[in-house]
Amino acid sequence: xxxxxxxxxxxxxxxxxxxxxxxxxxxxxxxxxxxxxxxxxxxxxxxxxxxxxxxxxxxxxxxxxxxxxxxxxxxxxxxxxxxxxxxxxxxxxxxxxxxxxxxxxxxxxxxxxxxxxxxxxxxxxxxxxxxxxxxxxxxxxxxxxxxxxxxxxxxxxxxxxxxxxxxxxxxxxxxxxxxxxxxxxxxxxxxxxxxxxxxxxxxxxxxxxxxxxxxxxxxxxxxxxxxxxxxxxxxxxxxxxxxxxxxxxxxxxxxxxxxxxxxxxxxxxxxxxxxxxxxxxxxxxxxxxxxxxxxxxxxxxxxxxxxxxxxxxxxxxxxxxxxxxxxxxxxxxxxxxxxxxxxxxxxxxxxxxxxxxxxxxx
Amino acid sequence: xxxxxxxxxxxxxxxxxxxxxxxxxxxxxxxxxxxxxxxxxxxxxxxxxxxxxxxxxxxxxxxxxxxxxxxxxxxxxxxxxxxxxxxxxxxxxxxxxxxxxxxxxxxxxxxxxxxxxxxxxxxxxxxxxxxxxxxxxxxxxxxxxxxxxxxxxxxxxxxxxxxxxxxxxxxxxxxxxxxxxxxxxxxxxxxxxxxxxxxxxxxxxxxxxxxxxxxxxxxxxxxxxxxxxxxxxxxxxxxxxxxxxxxxxxxxxxxxxxxxxxxxxxxxxxxxxxxxxxxxxxxxxxxxxxxxxxxxxxxxxxxxxxxxxxxxxxxxxxxxxxxxxxxxxxxxxxxxxxxxxxxxxxxxxxxxxxxxxxxxxxxxxxxxxxxxxxxxxxxxxxxxxxxxxxxxxxxxxxxxxxxxxxxxxxxxxxxxxxxxxxxxxxxxxxxxxxxxxxxxxxxxxxxxxxxxxxxxxxxxxxxxxxxxxxxxxxxxxxxxxxxxxxxxxxxxxxxxxxxxxxxxxxxxxxxxxxxxxxxxxxxxxxxxxxxxxxxxxxxxxxxxxxxxxxxxxxxxxxxxxxxxxxxxxxxxxxxxxxxxxxxxx
Numbered sequence: 001x002x003x004x005x006x007x008x009x010x011x012x013x014x015x016x017x018x019x020x021x022x023x024x025x026x027x028x029x030x031x032x033x034x035x036x037x038x039x040x041x042x043x044x045x046x047x048x049x050x051x052x053x054x055x056x057x058x059x060x061x062x063x064x065x066x067x068x069x070x071x072x073x074x075x076x077x078x079x080x081x082x083x084x085x086x087x088x089x090x091x092x093x094x095x096x097x098x099x100x101x102x103x104x105x106x107x108x109x110x111x112x113x114x115x116x117x118x119x120x121x122x123x124x125x126x127x128x129x130x131x132x133x134x135x136x137x138x139x140x141x142x143x144x145x146x147x148x149x150x151x152x153x154x155x156x157x158x159x160x161x162x163x164x165x166x167x168x169x170x171x172x173x174x175x176x177x178x179x180x181x182x183x184x185x186x187x188x189x190x191x192x193x194x195x196x197x198x199x200x201x202x203x204x205x206x207x208x209x210x211x212x213x214x215x216x217x218x219x220x221x222x223x224x225x226x227x228x229x230x231x232x233x234x235x236x237x238x239x240x241x242x243x244x245x246x247x248x249x250x251x252x253x254x255x256x257x258x259x260x261x262x263x264x265x266x267x268x269x270x271x272x273x274x275x276x277x278x279x280x281x282x283x284x285x286x287x288x289x290x291x292x293x294x295x296x297x298x299x300x301x302x303x304x305x306x307x308x309x310x311x312x313x314x315x316x317x318x319x320x321x322x323x324x325x326x327x328x329x330x331x332x333x334x335x336x337x338x339x340x341x342x343x344x345x346x347x348x349x350x351x352x353x354x355x356x357x358x359x360x361x362x
Numbered sequence: 363x364x365x366x367x368x369x370x371x372x373x374x375x376x377x378x379x380x381x382x383x384x385x386x387x388x389x390x391x392x393x394x395x396x397x398x399x400x401x402x403x404x405x406x407x408x409x410x411x412x413x414x415x416x417x418x419x420x421x422x423x424x425x426x427x428x429x430x431x432x433x434x435x436x437x438x439x440x441x442x443x444x445x446x447x448x449x450x451x452x453x454x455x456x457x458x459x460x461x462x463x464x465x466x467x468x469x470x471x472x473x474x475x476x477x478x479x480x481x482x483x484x485x486x487x488x489x490x491x492x493x494x495x496x497x498x499x500x501x502x503x504x505x506x507x508x509x510x511x512x513x514x515x516x517x518x519x520x521x522x523x524x525x526x527x528x529x530x531x532x533x534x535x536x537x538x539x540x541x542x543x544x545x546x547x548x549x550x551x552x553x554x555x556x557x558x559x560x561x562x563x564x565x566x567x568x569x570x571x572x573x574x575x576x577x578x579x580x581x582x583x584x585x586x587x588x589x590x591x592x593x594x595x596x597x598x599x600x601x602x603x604x605x606x607x608x609x610x611x612x613x614x615x616x617x618x619x620x621x622x623x624x625x626x627x628x629x630x631x632x633x634x635x636x637x638x639x640x641x642x643x644x645x646x647x648x649x650x651x652x653x654x655x656x657x658x659x660x661x662x663x664x665x666x667x668x669x670x671x672x673x674x675x676x677x678x679x680x681x682x683x684x685x686x687x688x689x690x691x692x693x694x695x696x697x698x699x700x701x702x703x704x705x706x707x708x709x710x711x712x713x714x715x716x717x718x719x720x721x722x723x724x725x726x727x728x729x730x731x732x733x734x735x736x737x738x739x740x741x742x743x744x745x746x747x748x749x750x751x752x753x754x755x756x757x758x759x760x761x762x763x764x765x766x767x768x769x770x771x772x773x774x775x776x777x778x779x780x781x782x783x784x785x786x787x788x789x790x791x792x793x794x795x796x797x798x799x800x801x802x803x804x805x806x807x808x809x810x811x812x813x814x815x816x817x818x819x820x821x822x823x824x825x826x827x828x829x830x831x832x833x834x835x836x837x838x839x840x841x842x843x844x845x846x847x848x849x850x851x852x853x854x855x856x857x858x859x860x861x862x863x864x865x866x867x868x869x870x871x872x873x874x875x876x877x878x879x880x881x882x883x884x885x886x887x888x889x890x891x892x893x894x895x896x897x898x899x900x901x902x903x904x905x906x907x908x909x910x911x912x913x914x915x916x917x918x919x920x921x922x923x924x925x926x927x928x929x930x931x932x933x934x935x936x937x938x939x940x941x942x943x944x945x946x947x
Contacts, residue, residue, distance in 0.1 A: 018833040025827050028843035030819070063826065064848070065811075069818035076829040083833060106825060 003153075006132055006179060011086055013126035014079050014133075021076070031072055032062040035121055036268070043267050045313065050276035052262045052314070054124070070106065071118075077107040078118055082133040091134035094119065124268040129225075131177035142227045145171035145204055146215030148186035148234075160184065164209065171204070171216070178229040183237045189213040190361050191234055192281065195221065195246035195255055199336050199347070206348040212362060215240075222255055225266065228273040231259060235275045241361060242275050248283035249298075249333040250305035250324075256280050257314045282355060285327035288334045291351065294341050295332040302333060380513055382457060382479060387774065391483045395546045398426065398434060399553060399725065400774070401483070404476030405438035405536055407722055410561060412442030412534070419579065420564035424554070426544070428571060433488055434542045439535040444498035447505040447523070454481050454494050454536065455509040455518025478511065480538050485510050487541035491521045496534040504528035544570075549725060551575065556716055556723035560762060594694065595622045595633075595660040603657055607645045614648075614656075615641035624666050633659045695765035695784060699791040701799055702758035704806075713737070713747075713757035717778070719768040724776055731777035733761045736788040745796035746803060759795075761788055812941070819848050820855055820943040842917075846870035852912070852935055854879065857945035858926030863887075865930065866919045869912040877935055879908040879920075883928025890922035903928070 021031040036042060036054035044055040063069035081100065085091060092100070094116055101109045109115045119130050130137070149162045152175065163172045175181065192214055194200045200218040203209065209216055215234065219227060235242050244259055246252035260278040262270035288295055298306070306324050309315045315324065327333070339347040356362045391397050402424060413420035418441060425437040445453055457478045481492045497504035506526035510519040528535075547570065554566055558577035566577040595618070610617050618630040625633075634641040636659035639652060648656065707714065717724040717733045728734050734752075742753035753759070769779040778784065824841050831838045845853060845868065852875045853868045863885060869875045881887070886904045887894055894906040912918045932940050 015834060018830050021826065021830045022834050022836060022839055025823070025830070025839045025841055025844065028847055030844055030848065031823070031826060031830075063818055063823055064815055066814045066817045066822060069822035069826065073822055073826045073829065076826055076833065080829055080833050106822065107829075 003180065006128075007086055010126065010128045010132040011083065013128055014083060014122070017122075017125055018076065018079055021072070030063050032060055033072065033075070033125070034058050034060050035124060038120075038124075038264075038267075043264055046270075049271050051270035051274040052264075052267055053270050054267045074101075074104075074107045074109065074114075074118060075121065077101070077104045078115075078122060082122075082135070085134040089134075091136055093136045094130075097135060120265070120268070127268075129179075129229075129269055129272060131179055131226075136176045137225060142218045142220045142224065143171035143173050143200075144215065144217045144230065145200075146186075146191070146209045147188050147213055148215055149184040151182040151184055153180050163215070169204070171218070174226050174230050176226050178226050178233060181230075181233075183233065186215070186238055186240070187213060188215045188238075188240055190240055190356070191215040191217060191231065191242045193217045193219050193223070193231060193242060193244045193259060193278070194336075195219050195252055196336060199245065202337075202344070203348060206345060208348045208352065211348075212353075212356070219244075219246075219255060219259070223259060225269070225273060228259060228275070231275045231278065232273060235277060242278040243281040243356075243359070243361070244278055245281040245336060246283065247333070247335045248285060248288055248293075248327075250302055250309055252283075253280075253309060253315070253320075254305075257312075261314050279359065281359070282351075283334060283336050283338075285323045285330065285332075287351075287355075288332055289326070289330065291339070291342070293334040293338045295334040295338070298327070298331050298333055303328065303331075380516075382482065386483070391479065392774075395543050396726075397480075397483055397487075397540060397542045398436065398544070399546055399550050400476075401436055401480040401538055401540075402426075402438060402550065403553065403722070403725075404480055405436075405538075406557060406566075408477055409438060409440030409442055409534070410564060410721070413440060413564070416443035416532075418442065420561070421567075422564060423567045423569075425569040426550075426571065427569075428544070429539065432541050432543060433539060434544070435537060435539045437535065437537045439530075439533060441530065441533045444502075444532045444534055445494075445496045446498055447496070447507075450494055450496055450505065450507050451509055451518035451520050454478055454492060454507070455511050455520070457482070457511070457516055477536065480540075481509060482511050482513070484538045484540040485513075488539055490539045492539075493537040494534065495526055495528055495536075497528055497530060497532050500531045504530070553723055553725050556718070556725075557721075559716070559760075560718050560721045560723065595625055595663070595665050598622070598657065598660065600654065600657055603660075604650070604653055607648055607653060610645045612645055613641065614639055614643045614645050617645040618660075622660075629663055629665060632663045635659075636662055693765050693767040693769075695763060695768075695787075697784065697787040697791050698762040698764065699788070699795055700760040701792075701795040702760070703799055703802065704756050707756035707758055709756045711754065712750075713753045713755065713759055715752070716758065716760040718760070718762040719770070719775070719778060720764055721762070722775070724778070726774075726776040727771070728777075730771055732780045732785055733763070733778055733788060735780065736785050736792060737761070739785075740789055740792045740796065742796060745800040747796075747799070757799075759792070761791070763788070816849065816853070816941045816943050819845050820853060820941070821945045842868065846915070849941055851938075852877070852932065852940045854930060854932045854940065854942045855945055856881070856926075856930045856943075861923050861925075862921055863924050863926045864919060864921040866917060867910070867912050867932070868917045869914055871939055872914055874914065875910075875912040875935055877910060877912065878933045879906075879910065880931040880933060881906045881908075881928065882930075883924070883926065885922065885924025885926070885928075887922040887924065890920055892920060894920075 017033070021033075024031045035058060037057040037059050038054065042055040042057040043052050045051075046053045061068050061071060063072045078097070081097065095112060098109050098112045098115045101107065101115065119133070119135060122133065123130055144163055145167070146163050149160060150172075151158055151160050161167065161172060189212065192203070194203070194216060197218055197220070200216055203214075203216050208214055217227065217231065223231075231242055234240065242259075244256045246255050256278070259275055261276065262274035266273055283293075287293065306328055310321065310324055315321075339351055342350075353362065386392055391400055406422060406424070409422050410420055421441045423437070423439040425435075427435045429435045454477060484490055484492055491508040491510045494507045494509060495504055504526040505523060507523050508521035510521060511517070512519045551568075554568060554575070554577055558564060558566055563579055565579040568575040568577070606621055607617070610621065612620065614634055615627070615630045618625050618633055619627065631641060633656070637652070637655040639648070639656060715728065715734060715737055717728070717731055724731060737753070737759055738751050742749040747757060748754045763778055763784060768775075769781050769784070771777045771779045823844060827839045827841045850870050852871055855866045855868075857864055865879065865881060867875070867877070867879065882903055882905045884902055884904065886897065886899070887906045890906070892908070895909050896907040898905050908920060910918050926946055930942050930944060932942060
């Protein structure tokens with residue numbers, strides 16, 4: 001979809017909400033709006049798109065109480081504000097919008113959480129990600145390094161960037177709005193998304209990207225929306241496999257889950273943000289055993305989290321059951337950088353080639 | 363000489379005046395600060411009692427003026443019946459001289475100590491005599507006295523007495539000058555405010571140095587003066603019984619029936635039987651042992667509580683809630699209680715407790731008072747109030763104990779003693795109020811839902827309409843049909859815009875709304891269109907009233923310039939059929 005087309009669609013979706021209210025009021029009815037219930041009890045797995053989405057439960061917000069009426073009024077102000085941004089081709093951060101709302105009298109936001117939540121509501125209603133509203137998230141996108149070429153529309157015009165040749169040692173910074181990126185070409189066989197900056201830098205320093213034709217993405221812990229959108233787009237545009245390489249503990253498995261299946265908070269965006277074909281590379285509990293890695297004992301919280309994952313539908317595969325049970329049995333966890341104990345080259349020369357061939361990637 | 367003889371030389375009777383000179387705290391004169399309040403309290407109590415007896419609406423003037431570094435002149439003047447000149451020296455110049463001590467009925471003062479104690483205190487601190495002017499009627503001339511107390515003998519010492527030209531037809535004025543400070547000014551005003559709460563028929567005018575305050579009367583009804591009654595058999599003590607018996611010429615049964623309240627033939631018969639005495643026996647001939655047996659019998663036989671309508675003066679249901687009359691040690695009493703919630707009461711902290719005894723506010727020793735303990739003993743949590751000892755939140759609790767003899771913890775009359783009978787009634791009255799409060803709050807919450815809806819429809823939806831119309835670039839959509847459809851009521855709205863206040867009444871009911879619109883705010887609405895039918899001002903707040911008839915589906919509107927705010931009300935239509943919304947809130 002071209003940028004202009006996206007803008008047009010955004011505008012018309014927003015206006016359709018306002019129009020519906022206008023018509024309701026004109027007919028003498030109290031304006032209302034229907035939204036999916038946004039709790040984990042209303043998350044369902046969608047077989048066709050292979051991602052987790054909101055289910056059928058909807059709640060109707062009617063402006064018959066002061067609270068709901070105020071909510072609708074705030075929504076109207078946000079729609080008005082976004083419409084103005086689209087007309088003037090400007091953008092602002094969520095925080096900036098929160099401060100702008102100071103002048104909205106009764107529709108002013110009490111806290112930033114409220115404005116974030118409201119924008120998410122609008123995303124659900126319009127099926128347009130917030131970037132389409134010219135609203136930038138506060139969190140910065142992560143970086144990417146590898147044999148690929150993109151075109152980005154910047155303030156200084158359209159730029160073509162090669163993510164190895166045209167970038168610094170830290171790589172290319174993923175912009176907030178990935179929709180503005182055009183994917184030109186690539187020479188990559190797979191993508192590795194890495195939890196820690198240490199491992200990302202290690203792989204770049206060791207020239208792993210060049211040697212194996214790998215695109216490296218730094219996730220920076222729980223990945224930002226733009227990072228997940230980037231992974232989704234690379235995967236869907238070029239069809240190259242995405243692998244997730246994290247620490248070997250229950251919390252890191254959840255990072256993988258959010259890349260592959262999506263998060264509750266953004267379940268309405270799962271189709272755009274999740275990469276259902278993403279595979280877990282490591283660090284696997286079996287790696288701790290097989291490579292005899294330096295490790296820590298599992299804490300009580302870790303054990304609880306592992307047990308919770310055993311009943312989580314997202315981990316309901318034989319592979320995960322085997323790995324999680326093994327980890328519980330050992331009572332151990334390791335960080336991905338623990339491979340350094342076997343030498344700085346071990347991870348790039350031994351572990352990754354072995355694991356990748358085992359997965360059938362190389 | 364033996365030691366006992368020597369001691370005997372020093373032993374002599376002590377004058378009451380001497381005793382109180384050494385025990386000032388018993389009378390509430392323990393500090394100079396308290397002296398002012400105690401004096402005013404005693405003088406006001408007397409004035410109110412006197413007016414009540416004379417059946418006049420009390421008009422009481424109080425003045426406090428500084429005359430020296432720490433000398434204050436206190437004047438209390440009333441429009442009561444006055445005191446005959448022969449009595450004046452005794453009322454003001456002799457401790458324990460009073461008209462009410464021997465009567466069984468509710469009065470504020472009881473023992474006749476209060477005002478003479480103030481005279482004594484003045485004499486001790488400044489050496490100045492107190493000045494009393496009193497007049498008993500239009501035909502009599504007023505008399506002016508300068509009085510002190512002979513401390514050794516507790517007899518009045520009249521320094522001067524002369525007729526006096528006074529513009530009052532009847533009344534009493536007392537002027538007492540003593541050492542004090544005005545650091546308790548706030549407490550004093552509080553005392554007067556509370557006194558005026560429980561004496562709605564009285565007007566108080568106060569001059570405090572240069573400041574003047576008026577506590578206006580709210581009721582024009584004279585309180586019926588309590589009537590003295592016979593002692594109740596349960597409250598009698600041996601000494602009193604013996605005195606009464608010795609003075610009686612009657613036969614036992616008649617003595618019981620006529621000498622005591624609520625004793626009839628049957629009860630008298632029962633008492634005689636229990637005591638093993640003949641009903642026809644001469645009372646004066648009974649021996650001490652027989653009297654003891656009679657006393658025991660009188661306590662044993664159940665006798666209904668005294669008729670309180672005669673001897674007690676409750677404040678009345680209009681103002682506060684009354685409990686059933688009851689009796690302790692033969693003194694009848696009634697507990698009245700009221701509870702206030704919300705409004706301007708502070709939302710945080712302990713509840714405010716107002717304690718009254720015989721229409722007199724109790725200002726000190728809150729913690730030592732039975733009322734406070736009862737308030738703390740009630741479990742307010744079951745009435746949805748938070749509680750840490752005392753209940754918390756925007757709550758005011760008023761308790762009035764009216765009795766023919768209020769049991770105070772001391773003569774300074776600051777706190778009511780813990781008498782189980784009284785405590786029981788207080789707790790019951792409070793629990794009753796707690797249940798009412800709970801009901802009230804839950805009803806109010808229900809009303810809140812309706813108000814909340816009105817706010818949404820009348821204030822927020824119009825704003826939504828404006829914003830949405832702006833977004834879709836269409837003409838402003840009119841939301842009044844939504845209002846009408848949803849509310850089916852008469853809706854009054856008030857808003858301020860650009861220094862212009864508009865009040866709009868929309869009638870969505872099916873019939874004519876004949877109503878009065880009350881708008882109370884700081885604006886005088888002089889340029890109102892249409893003009894208000896009626897405008898009054900009280901302390902800078904203008905009450906504007908428009909009488910209008912709004913036909914069904916019609917709208918009436920008024921606007922004027924001003925600042926807005928204040929309060930809007932619509933009367934002449936039942937509560938369920940109207941909705942008042944302030945759009946500026």
